[in-house]
Amino acid sequence: MKEQFLKATLCLAIVSSLYGCSGGSKESKSPEETDDITAPTLTLTPTGGSTIEEGDKVLLSFDEPVELGDISLSGSMQELGELYQISEDSLELRPKDVWGEGEELSLVINAQDSAGNQMTESDVKYQVENIAPNVNSILPQDIRLEKNDSFKVQFSETMDVDSLQLGGILLEDDYKVVWSATEIENDTLTIIPKEYWIAGQERTINVDVMDLAGNPIPTVNSSFTVPMYFDNFTPASVVIGQDNFSDIVSETSAKNLGVFPAGNPAVSSDGKLFITDRRNKRVLVFNEIPFSNGASADFALGVDSLDSSDSSDDRKSLQMPVQANINDGKLIISQVEGERQILIYNQVPMDGTAVPEVVLGAWGKGVDGCYSGDDDKATSAILVDGKIIAVDEINSRALVWNSIPTEDNTTASLVIGQPTMESCTANAGSDGNSGGPTAQTLADPSAVWSDGDKLAIIDSLNNRILLWNEFPIGNYIAADVVLGQENFSIDERPDNATEKDLSYPWLGIWSNGIQLFVTDTNNNRVLIWDQWPEENYAAADSVLGQSDFVKSAYNDSNQDGVHDTGEHPSASTLRLPTGVFGYKDSLFVTDSANNRVLIFKSQ
Structure with missing residues (x-):
């Protein structure tokens, strides 16, 4: 009996060790069927703490499948965005409109897998980038x-x-x-x-x-x-050089001009007005642009005093100046006599003691075959875009210095109107011999205008204006457009004035870059093109000095087409104008044979 009990106890122990206390009738689970107790892990793209743009999406990537319903979000990004399932283990948080630009946004994420395992809460922030508007x-x-x-x-x-x-x-x-x-x-x-x-x-x-x-x-x-706009025969607002619009006085004083002042005035950046007084051998300077008739100048260049045409200092003396030009804080004065024809002042003068720092001498000096003597032939020079451009009337050419000279009598860089620097005949062909006018030639040119890109030259003896749409970079470059003639091979001076023809235009040309103003000297008028002309023989749009384009008589106050005996100048008439220049809403016209400068106000 005792032996049987021991055997039973031993059997029970063996069974318990093999099958557990629950008995031997139940089978064990395989490794694949073991309970899932691992929480999912999350990767964010971009990572928390990053800077995002206002339209960026945030990708939530798990290491195992998750359901949209098992994700819980909170924070400002949850309020501004919506969550979308894009794969079994990935979701995307998209802005409903845009994230708040420049804001710091919070995002708290809780999630569980299908077994109910909770991930560790993720609490992150994003900075939304500031994007400047366009x-x-x-x-x-x-x-x-x-x-x-x-x-x-x-x-x-x-x-x-x-x-x-x-x-x-x-x-x-x-x-x-x-x-x-x-x-x-x-x-x-x-x-x-x-x-x-x-x-x-x-x-x-x-x-x-x-x-x-x-x-x-x-x-x-x-x-x-x-743009400036003027009706035909518009009256001037102010006269300089005379007490009223009907006087024709010529004197040497602070308020008068000598006989036949010529060329374009100039205005400095601080509003000083410079007027060349040719016969009085001076340039009058007004510290402010006059707003009433007969204003007195504040000082003069080239002379000892405002009531004198003499200078005791040869360094500052002038001989018949015909144009002043100011650009980039420098003044350039052009003269028609002597061997000091272009005077360069490195600063705009503040008083009458100023002397030029650089002088460019008589045209043709030292150049075989070209005229170098004194003559009343205009030299007109301008300073623009770091260049000096000057017309040499007696030698039928224009010269260009590609940089502003720092030494006297510096040689020019290139020539316009002649095939070479040694050629100086009117309407010179490629061989240098005189022929008929072409798009490359000049005959007694008197004035030039440029903004550094476009170029315009008064070709006086050919009764035309030549226009270059791009600034020439070599010698003898052909013009693009001709005004005053039907084509480049004509030099006619018509008997009657029209809106297209010119009669010896001289010295006066100016543009604001979009309009063109020219003194049609022998027709006693200023022609205005409201657009930069692009076609040959283009018609002007308006005229000063005459009531229409067919009249041309000087000082024709009653506009009957002729100058009547005893007829005086008026605010609307001109006689041989030779200068035109614009500043703000004022157009200055040098009315040479009436010994005055007129100021017209744009309408």
Whole structure:
């Protein structure tokens, strides 16, 4: 009996060791069927703490399959975004519209797998990038701004209208600001003149503004030219050199000019007016542009005093100056006599003691076959874009210095109107011999204008204006357009005036870059083209000095087509004009045979 009990106890122990206390009838689980007790892990792209853009998505990647319903989000990104399942183990958080630009956003993520295992809570932050708004468009697109045009800027997003800051010369005029919607609210700024924009060049406007997030735009900087407009026979507003519009006095005084002043005046950046007084051998300087008739000059260059035409200092003396030109803080005076024909002042003179730093001598000096003597033939020079351009009338050419000379009598860089520097005949062919006019030749040119890109020359003896649309970079370059003649091979001087013909234009030419002004000297008028001419023989748009394009008599106050005995000049008439120059809304015309300079105001 005892033996049987021991055997039973031993059997029970063996069974328990093999099958556990529950008995031997139940089978064990395989490794694949073991319970899942591992929590899912999460990878974020971009990682927490990153800077994101306002439209970026955040990718949630798990190491095992998860269901959309098993994900719980909170924080500001949950409020602004929506979660989408894109695969069995990946989801994407997308902004409903955009994340708040410039904001720091929070995101708290909780998730569980299908076995109910909870991942460790993920608590991250993202910084949304500040993105500056863009300027989509600016109108007008070119340099021309008509006096009634609006200035319009469209931005890439809604702007903070209270942050707007404006500046620039254009806004010295009265204006109003309008915000409107082109695509979204307050994305378009329009600046409108209350009456009209005042005419002039380099009429600048600067715009600074921020978007609603406080991001500034890159400053908008625009510069425009507002055209000048004149009716035919418009009267001048002011006369310089005379007490009234009917006088023809010639004297040596602070308020009068000598006989036949000639050439273009000039105005400095601070508003000083320079007028060449040829016969009195001086340049009169007005510290401010006169606003009343008969104003007195403040000082004079080239003479000892305002009531003298003499100089006790040869260094500052002048011999018949015919043009003043100012650019880049420098003054250049052109003369028609002596061996000091171009005088360069490195600073705009502040008083009458100024002397030139550099002198360029008589044309043709030292050049075989070219005239080098004294003669009353105009030399007209301008300074622009770091160059000096001068017409040499007696040698039928224009010369260009590609840099401003620092030494006296520096040799020019290139020649226009002649095949070589040694050629100096009128209408010279490629062999240097005189022939008929062509697009490459000149005959007694008297004046030049350029902005550094375009070029215009008065070709006086050929009764025409030559235009180059690109500045010549070599000798003997052909012009692109001719005015005053039907083609480049004609040099006729018509008996009757028209809107297309010229009669010995002399010395006076100026452009604001979009319009062209020329003194048609023998027709006693100034012709104005409202667009830079692009075709040969283009008609002018308006005329000063005459009421229409067919009249040409001098001082024809009653506009009967003839100069009547005893007929005096008026505010609207001209007699042999030789200079024209614009500054802001004022057009200066040198009315040479009436011994005066007239100021016309743009309408």
